[in-house]
Amino acid sequence: MTSDMNEKEELILGKIKENPFISQQELSEVAGISRSSIATIISELIKKEYVLGKAYVLNETNPIICIGGANVDRKFYAKYEITNGTSNPVKSSSSVGGVARNIAENLGRLGEEVILISASGQDSAWEEIYNLSSPFMNLEHVAQFENSSTGSYTAVLDKNGDLSIALADMDVYEKITPELMIKNSNFLRRAKCIVVDLNCPSETIDYISSFTSKYNIPLVIIPVSSPKMNRLPKTLSAVNWLIVNKDETETFMNIKINDEKEWRNSVKSWLELGVKNVIVTNGSKGVMAGVENGEIQHFSAIETPMVVDVTGAGDAFCSGVIYSWLQKKEIDFIIKSGLVNAHKTIMSNYTVRQELSQKQFMIDMEELIK
Ligand SMILES: Nc1ncnc2c1ncn2[C@@H]1O[C@H](COP(=O)(O)OP(=O)(O)OP(=O)(O)O)[C@@H](O)[C@H]1O
Numbered sequence: 385m386t387s388d389m390n391e392k393e394e395l396i397l398g399k400i401k402e403n404p405f406i407s408q409q410e411l412s413e414v415a416g417i418s419r420s421s422i423a424t425i426i427s428e429l430i431k432k433e434y435v436l437g438k439a440y441v442l443n444e445t446n447p448i449i450c451i452g453g454a455n456v457d458r459k460f461y462a463k464y465e466i467t468n469g470t471s472n473p474v475k476s477s478s479s480v481g482g483v484a485r486n487i488a489e490n491l492g493r494l495g496e497e498v499i500l501i502s503a504s505g506q507d508s509a510w511e512e513i514y515n516l517s518s519p520f521m522n523l524e525h526v527a528q529f530e531n532s533s534t535g536s537y538t539a540v541l542d543k544n545g546d547l548s549i550a551l552a553d554m555d556v557y558e559k560i561t562p563e564l565m566i567k568n569s570n571f572l573r574r575a576k577c578i579v580v581d582l583n584c585p586s587e588t589i590d591y592i593s594s595f596t597s598k599y600n601i602p603l604v605i606i607p608v609s610s611p612k613m614n615r616l617p618k619t620l621s622a623v624n625w626l627i628v629n630k631d632e633t634e635t636f637m638n639i640k641i642n643d644e645k646e647w648r649n650s651v652k653s654w655l656e657l658g659v660k661n662v663i664v665t666n667g668s669k670g671v672m673a674g675v676e677n678g679e680i681q682h683f684s685a686i687e688t689p690m691v692v693d694v695t696g697a698g699d700a701f702c703s704g705v706i707y708s709w710l711q712k713k714e715i716d717f718i719i720k721s722g723l724v725n726a727h728k729t730i731m732s733n734y735t736v737r738q739e740l741s742q743k744q745f746m747i748d749m750e751e752l753i754k
């Protein structure tokens with residue numbers, strides 16, 4: 385059989401065969417090739433299926449692994465009153481989204497090592513997502529399917545900016561299966577934390593929940609919408625953080641939250657269901673947080689007179705919380721990290737604010753938290 389590898393790929397494959405645990409840095413030194421080129425060669429070897437995974441890289445690190453949606457978000461802003469059944473003039477925009485991907489980008493921008501596990505088509509939408517996301521996260525474990533469309537979220541906003549209809553093409557996420565998790569289990573075991581969104585099928589959520597419990601890996605669950613709340617695992621005791629909004633809580637518990645007392649009670653109910661830490665968000669009214677062996681506390685949102693676009697506020701909030709929690713900060717600081725990141729995000733046009741970095745985040749925290 386003739387090899388479809390070039391000389392450098394053959395050299396690197398030989399070195400990996402000699403020592404499957406060799407690091408990229410060591411490969412770079414022995415082969416005299418830069419570390420970034422080594423990463424590219426390894427990607428090629430994975431694509432050609434000479435190498436099945438990157439265990440040798442992950443032995444050096446403990447990444448945050450985000451599992452769930454990576455979408456193209458399309459927004460259509462109606463110029464006039466919308467009339468059904470005919471053509472309406474709009475202004476449109478497109479960006480990359482998906483809850484798990486948005487959180488992965490926030491955390492990547494904050495300097496964390498992040499791996500995204502998702503499923504996509506092999507289309508131009510995926511290419512766009514790949515190009516805009518790859519600087520901030522590892523996308524090698526996204527499973528691609530030739531005959532599927534990459535996930536998309538399309539929102540039509542009326543002339544006042546309120547949502548008229550949203551269309552979610554997310555069939556491809558049915559392919560984020562327990563089998564895909566089993567295939568990736570070697571590196572899932574090394575995760576510093578697993579963040580999963582409810583775009584994943586229920587069986588996968590259940591699998592991840594048992595897996596994190598067995599290997600003692602912190603698990604964060606982020607619901608994406610009320611209709612997907614029935615995908616929560618049957619038992620919630622493996623969940624370290626559940627960050628959920630008011631509507632999703634109402635749907636899951638079949639209640640109405642009309643005032644602060646009922647909001648507080650909903651947090652209590654989540655804790656009674658076994659979740660270790662929970663936050664119920666409520667837009668400009670802020671958040672109600674309950675932690676293991678602690679009191680239930682309300683935190684006001686940061687006043688934001690100039691809201692540009694609220695898309696991504698929830699994802700930015702979650703990312704701030706996860707980031708500071710992993711740094712073992714005090715609960716006050718953890719929640720405020722979420723509030724600050726959400727506040728800055730809704731003042732930006734982008735779903736994930738472009739100026740976010742570790743340094744910028746520290747500046748923002750100092751500016752806004754007295
Ligand atoms: N109008 C606002 N003013 C100030 N802060 C806001 C506003 N809207 C959202 N936020 C901040 O963003 C956080 C998350 O918002 P929200 O409760 O709407 O979550 P979400 O429904 O998951 O968001 P989304 O789906 O729009 O990303 C809030 O807790 C708050 O800190």
Ligand SMILES: O=c1[nH]cc([C@@H]2O[C@H](CO)[C@@H](O)[C@H]2O)c(=O)[nH]1
Pocket residue numbers: 453454455456457480481482483484486536537552554583608609695696697698699735
């Ligand atoms: O069902 C879903 N609806 C919307 C989203 C995403 O939410 C993001 C905003 O929070 C947005 O980027 C959209 O793609 C998703 O992942 N699943």
